[in-house]
Amino acid sequence: MKLAAPLIYGLLASILLVSAPHADHLPLWVSAVCVMLLAWRAYLTYSGSPLPARWLLLAVTVACVVGIAITFHTLFGREAGVTLLILLATLKLLELRATRDATVLIYLSCFIIITDFFYSQSIPTALFMLLSLLVIVTTWLHLQTGTLNLVPRVRIAGLLLLQAIPLMLLLFVLFPRVQGPLWGMPQDAYASSGLSDEMAPGSMSKLSLSDAVAFRVTFNGKAPSRDQMYWRGPVLWDFYGMTWRRGRNATLQRPILSDASAPVEYTITLEPHNKPWLFVLDMPGRISIPADLAPDFQVLSKTPVNARTRYNAISYLSYRANLAEPAQQLKRALDLSQGLNPRARQLGSEWRRQYVSDEAVIRAALAYFNQQGFEYTLEPPPLGMNSIDEFLFTTRKGFCEHYAGSFVFLMRAAGIPARVVTGYQGGEYNDLGGYYILRQWDAHAWAEVWLPDSGWVRIDPTAAIAPARIQNGLSAALPDNAALPFLARTQSPFLLRLRFNLDALTNQWNQWVLGYNTERQFAFLTRLGMEDVTWQRLAMNLLAGVALIVGVLALFMLRHLYQRDTDAVQRAYRRFCARLAKRGMVRAAHEGARDFAVRASARFPQQADAIADITARYLALRYEERNDPASLQGFRHAVAAFKL
Amino acid sequence: MLAALQQRFGTWALRRQRYDSGTITLNQRSIYILPTRQGFAFGFVLALMLLGDINYNLSLGYVLTFLLATMGGMSMLHAFRNMAQLQVRAGHVEPVFAGDAAHFVFHVHNASKLQRHRITLHDTQGHSTAFDVAAFGHTEAVLGVPAPHRGWLKPGRLTLYTHYPLGLFHAWSYLHFDVRCLVYPRPAARLPLPAASADDGSGKQAIAGDEEFAGLRGYVAGDALQRIAWKALAREQGLQVKQFNAQQGRELWLDWSQLPAIADERKLELLARWVLDAEAQGLRYGLRLPGVELPSGQGPSHRTECLRALALFGLGEAAA
Numbered sequence: 001m002k003l004a005a006p007l008i009y010g011l012l013a014s015i016l017l018v019s020a021p022h023a024d025h026l027p028l029w030v031s032a033v034c035v036m037l038l039a040w041r042a043y044l045t046y047s048g049s050p051l052p053a054r055w056l057l058l059a060v061t062v063a064c065v066v067g068i069a070i071t072f073h074t075l076f077g078r079e080a081g082v083t084l085l086i087l088l089a090t091l092k093l094l095e096l097r098a099t100r101d102a103t104v105l106i107y108l109s110c111f112i113i114i115t116d117f118f119y120s121q122s123i124p125t126a127l128f129m130l131l132s133l134l135v136i137v138t139t140w141l142h143l144q145t146g147t148l149n150l151v152p153r154v155r156i157a158g159l160l161l162l163q164a165i166p167l168m169l170l171l172f173v174l175f176p177r178v179q180g181p182l183w184g185m186p187q188d189a190y191a192s193s194g195l196s197d198e199m200a201p202g203s204m205s206k207l208s209l210s211d212a213v214a215f216r217v218t219f220n221g222k223a224p225s226r227d228q229m230y231w232r233g234p235v236l237w238d239f240y241g242m243t244w245r246r247g248r249n250a251t252l253q254r255p256i257l258s259d260a261s262a263p264v265e266y267t268i269t270l271e272p273h274n275k276p277w278l279f280v281l282d283m284p285g286r287i288s289i290p291a292d293l294a295p296d297f298q299v300l301s302k303t304p305v306n307a308r309t310r311y312n313a314i315s316y317l318s319y320r321a322n323l324a325e326p327a328q329q330l331k332r333a334l335d336l337s338q339g340l341n342p343r344a345r346q347l348g349s350e351w352r353r354q355y356v357s358d359e360a361v362i363r364a365a366l367a368y369f370n371q372q373g374f375e376y377t378l379e380p381p382p383l384g385m386n387s388i389d390e391f392l393f394t395t396r397k398g399f400c401e402h403y404a405g406s407f408v409f410l411m412r413a414a415g416i417p418a419r420v421v422t423g424y425q426g427g428e429y430n431d432l433g434g435y436y437i438l439r440q441w442d443a444h445a446w447a448e449v450w451l452p453d454s455g456w457v458r459i460d461p462t463a464a465i466a467p468a469r470i471q472n473g474l475s476a477a478l479p480d481n482a483a484l485p486f487l488a489r490t491q492s493p494f495l496l497r498l499r500f501n502l503d504a505l506t507n508q509w510n511q512w513v514l515g516y517n518t519e520r521q522f523a524f525l526t527r528l529g530m531e532d533v534t535w536q537r538l539a540m541n542l543l544a545g546v547a548l549i550v551g552v553l554a555l556f557m558l559r560h561l562y563q564r565d566t567d568a569v570q571r572a573y574r575r576f577c578a579r580l581a582k583r584g585m586v587r588a589a590h591e592g593a594r595d596f597a598v599r600a601s602a603r604f605p606q607q608a609d610a611i612a613d614i615t616a617r618y619l620a621l622r623y624e625e626r627n628d629p630a631s632l633q634g635f636r637h638a639v640a641a642f643k644l
Numbered sequence: 645m646l647a648a649l650q651q652r653f654g655t656w657a658l659r660r661q662r663y664d665s666g667t668i669t670l671n672q673r674s675i676y677i678l679p680t681r682q683g684f685a686f687g688f689v690l691a692l693m694l695l696g697d698i699n700y701n702l703s704l705g706y707v708l709t710f711l712l713a714t715m716g717g718m719s720m721l722h723a724f725r726n727m728a729q730l731q732v733r734a735g736h737v738e739p740v741f742a743g744d745a746a747h748f749v750f751h752v753h754n755a756s757k758l759q760r761h762r763i764t765l766h767d768t769q770g771h772s773t774a775f776d777v778a779a780f781g782h783t784e785a786v787l788g789v790p791a792p793h794r795g796w797l798k799p800g801r802l803t804l805y806t807h808y809p810l811g812l813f814h815a816w817s818y819l820h821f822d823v824r825c826l827v828y829p830r831p832a833a834r835l836p837l838p839a840a841s842a843d844d845g846s847g848k849q850a851i852a853g854d855e856e857f858a859g860l861r862g863y864v865a866g867d868a869l870q871r872i873a874w875k876a877l878a879r880e881q882g883l884q885v886k887q888f889n890a891q892q893g894r895e896l897w898l899d900w901s902q903l904p905a906i907a908d909e910r911k912l913e914l915l916a917r918w919v920l921d922a923e924a925q926g927l928r929y930g931l932r933l934p935g936v937e938l939p940s941g942q943g944p945s946h947r948t949e950c951l952r953a954l955a956l957f958g959l960g961e962a963a964a
Contacts, residue, residue, distance in 0.1 A: 103682050103811065107689045110712060114693050114705050121704040129708060137715070137810075144808045145761040147776060156809060160722070164714035171710040178698050307701045514703040554721055560756050561729040567755065567780060 008045045010139030011105050017132040018112040019086045027071050030083055037090045061091055082115045106140050121514050166549050174542045176535055177518045194273040197234045199244040205378045205399040210440035213271055218435040220265040227470050228317055231279045233423035235296040241338050242387050244420050249295045250328035260316035270309045276300045281315035288312040308515045321456040333417030341388040348413020358451050361414045366464040376466035403461040404445035417450035426473050433504035441474055569621045572639045583644050614638050667733040674817045675727050683812035716812050723815035726760050726808045739826035745788040746797050746825035752783045761808045767799050791827040794955045798824045828951045832913040895940040896929040912954050923947045933957055
């Protein structure tokens with residue numbers, strides 16, 4: 001059977017729509033080949049030419065598979081798999097011969113949609129999914145209703161999808177959620193962006209070009225002031241000349257917060273970043289999900305955060321952090337074993353000789369940054385081997401990682417234990433949603449020094465250069481011509497409102513749709529009044545709900561079938577009979593229209609003409625198959641004009 | 645295997661079903677629904693998708709999977725709705741000659757405002773016809789079935805089915821109308837008519853060409869249409885029939901016993917051919933078969949009677 005052209009165009013459109021979102025991560029040659037194949041198929045259909053020979057298709061297929069194997073070095077794994085799937089679906093279009101092939105392609109396009117969710121699950125993606133589905137179902141309908149035009153088919157497809165929504169919602173809410181993966185996944189299963197456990201010059205400034213959301217925070221109670229909002233991430237101890245790394249803690253002992261006061265309670269919704277660390281406000285006290293507190297107050301989840309995660313935490317703004325730091329750890333915090341940066345070492349030891357107290361040394365260092373013409377910039381000049389020396393004495397232009405790194409180096413040179421802390425600082429308040437948004441451009445690095453009386457104390461050298469960064473955020477601290485993302489700039493109130501509205505919507509979406517996991521489901525169902533959320537109970541509710549919704553939909557769908565009186569002709573005639581019945585002229589069940597007319601005319605002689613006319617029209621419409629709209633219209637008018 | 649199951653189910657479903665008569669209305673008691681092979685395949689694809697959703701924790705994937713699953717499930721209702729409350733009535737079946745196709749006509753009426761899409765009518769031998777029924781509309785479904793042998797042709801159990809809207813479900817209903825098609829013997833190749841005989845049986849040759857116009861007489865029901873004097877009618881002389889000399893006093897007997905010794909079926913075919921030719925030539929003819937004698941006559945109804953006798957000759961039980 002030859003497939004009809006509209007069906008083939010529909011399949012082309014479906015494959016195009018479901019593959020299009022992949023365009024930005026497919027290899028360029030794959031996109032090009034797909035577009036060429038689609039165009040070729042469209043041309044063949046348009047010109048009515050036969051499909052290419054099988055050997056040619058086979059050759060193209062083998063070439064494509066080899067190409068993928070060369071590009072990805074494998075045929076498995078997510079990226080290669082998705083690419084293969086898209087290419088094969090496109091090639092299948094070229095050997096589309098029977099209805100069965102068309103069905104296979106339709107199922108394939110549904111499957112390709114789901115692979116797009118590895119990359120994005122945002123609201124626009126969801127809307128685009130609905131559009132793709134509409135096209136796919138419209139094409140699908142063509143297989144069963146060959147003669148139907150496009151517009152009625154789109155209408156039926158829309159109806160099918162709309163009717164599916166209530167049940168889909170029920171299933172979404174009640175289908176038991178399983179925590180965690182069912183089998184091991186390839187490493188590339190999750191996208192990752194955000195802070196890493198390394199810091200080199202340029203790593204933070206690169207992050208600050210991204211407007212991706214890192215996490216959102218809701219405070220239960222009053223929010224701390226902005227300059228207190230240091231969101232703690234990886235703590236870096238080991239310096240390798242250019243790069244700061246976490247290294248290995250010498251102890252497993254939990255750190256101790258003493259004299260903790262000013263507690264702050266908050267909820268964080270963390271975007272997946274595929275790393276184990278959880279961000280908390282300095283210094284963390286308690287956290288609601290299973291996590292380890294590392295000896296350096298870093299909170300680490302048991303597994304990498306590869307799904308959006310919500311947790312409550314309590315932090316203390318005032319504290320003494322780990323007064324009893326073990327000696328091995330303090331030794332790590334003083335280590336300068338790399339024999340580089342001689343001038344910085346010299347400066348540190350000079351300060352040590354010059355000042356008695358550690359506090360004075362710290363003040364001297366901050367004053368040095370503040371007064372020696374340092375500049376806060378996103379585009380610092382590149383640095384060489386002795387990166388800290390070059391930054392401190394030559395270029396004097398840097399971003400937070402330069403300041404934090406060199407400050408810690410100077411402290412160690414002066415004999416004060418110090419370490420680099422990375423994380424985020426500040427946050428943008430969304431007053432619509434009542435939460436703070438932390439984006440990648442809020443990534444920050446600061447320092448901690450250990451003082452015998454106070455334990456670990458946070459020092460932010462960036463604040464010495466660019467206090468506005470801490471008070472008002474990045475855009476306030478940088479000159480106007482810096483290459484910041486558009487969103488990061490201070491904007492007109494209208495744009496700001498719009499942005500907040502959108503983000504509030506996104507937040508709700510993230511919380512309720514994308515973040516709907518086992519705990520959310522439990523909490524939500526409990527709030528709905530389900531007493532104990534067990535599988536059996538879920539299943540029972542699911543069944544009851546399905547039965548109810550299907551029942552209602554069935555009533556709605558089938559009501560037209562069982563309405564006996566749907567015939568417009570019959571309806572109008574009944575109106576006529578009812579009018580006569582009101583005056584005592586009731587039509588008997590066995591009485592034909594003609595007999596009734598005779599009887600009625602005898603009773604109402606003045607109306608005899610009208611009765612005869614209506615009856616004639618009725619009989620013509622009813623029994624002579626003269627069923628055109630004009631006749632029906634005339635009949636209705638005659639009935640409407642009939643008065644007794 | 646699926647086909648075998650369906651066969652058994654069909655027998656079961658018919659066990660309690662007598663012949664349908666009059667107009668039948670398809671309803672929930674007569675419509676059966678099962679998933680098609682594509683339906684099972686779709687279920688498999690959905691199961692794969694659900695596994696992916698669980699494993700990769702794709703919330704939007706759940707949305708898509710559930711949306712597709714629900715749509716697939718709901719398409720069962722659509723399939724039912726596409727068939728339900730259709731009124732089916734068997735129509736008149738024209739007799740055919742063996743070797744032609746019998747056309748069984750079924751009138752399908754849709755009294756609702758829902759359009760019905762792509763309903764297929766088929767018999768157990770795989771002959772089928774597909775049709776749509778418009779809202780408040782009426783469609784004649786004509787099922788062509790080859791008629792290889794003379795006698796009664798019964799279509800057997802017929803099935804109406806639809807795969808609308810997505811091809812995931814097969815909704816079907818059985819039609820078991822007591823309809824049959826009369827199949828005349830296949831007319832033999834053209835052969836000259838046998839000799840016509842006078843009433844007394846003296847046996848003069850009657851050739852189609854030697855007719856001589858003898859005058860007009862009044863029309864009697866059963867006269868051949870070709871013999872009506874149209875010109876006379878145009879002159880407003882009423883309906884008159886031309887009379888020919890050759891025809892008077894002569895009768896053509898198509899007699900089984902006069903035929904050479906050939907197979908019975910061939911004899912019937914030959915006689916069928918002669919019935920047709922005699923009728924076409926406007927002759928009066930009678931038919932003699934063993935045990936059957938149709939007196940001489942003329943006209944479509946006579947022709948039909950003769951062909952019917954030939955069609956049913958020797959098929960005792962079916963002749964009723």
